[in-house]
Amino acid sequence: MSKLKEYSTCDLLVLNIATLLDGALIAHNHKNKLDEYESEIESLYRRASLSGDLLIREQAISYLISKLIKRGDYLGAEELLNSISENNPVDKKQIKANICIAKGEIDSAEKILEEKLFLLNNEVNTTLIKLMEIAIKDNRIDDATYIANVYKESSKIFDLSEYNSYIAHFQLYVACKKRVACLKTLVPMLKSLNKKWEINKSPLYRQIKSKPCDKDFGSNMQKMIVKSLKEDDETSFLKDCDELKEFC
16 A cells, blocks of 8 residues: 555556455455455555556456445446446457567567467356356256366366366365365365466466465465365365364
8 A cells, every 4th residue: 555655646556456455355364354455445446447548447347346246236237337348359469469470579479379378268267167156056066067177177288277277176065065075176276385386387388487486375375275264154164174284
């Protein structure tokens, strides 16, 4: 927040800080000040939603829509949705890559397309998770299992992190309250956090630089996740599991 005061006219900073704090709030599960923090974060999104930059403005609006949906304000969510412009049919990233190729700037073209591929992977995975959640709500567990399998294979095929490959099955087993299956997924999922993932080791992402991580990042994430699982009513059936003690 002190950085926002220092760079008060930077809309991109406002949006990035809002998303950062939003993620941190979920991860740390601050129940005591939840309303206060959510209100402050939402005010940042609303501030960014007034940006003169279309991309920043509409990204902020999309986050606000999620907040309204979570609160059950579907009318407000639909009104905001109507304020977002239709997707431009022109793929600007592809055109930029084509220009770079024509100019002989091969590395730049490769980086643009690699970043596009990585974002598309995230979009596909998010869609698969939502489809799985719908199948679960509709009591189509076989379909949900199939979708979770597709998610896992997709993560492997597109060289995403090992941690990522466990997410769908873990959510599936939590929803179905399958304690044994859940633990068989959760334990290796937590252990994978200690494995170094260098995205640019894959031929799919050669030009994307790996971000340096603190040496304690993995263990800190493990503790945080286990703590959140114990405090969440939905995962209370994992609360006293001996298998999780090594991560506390």
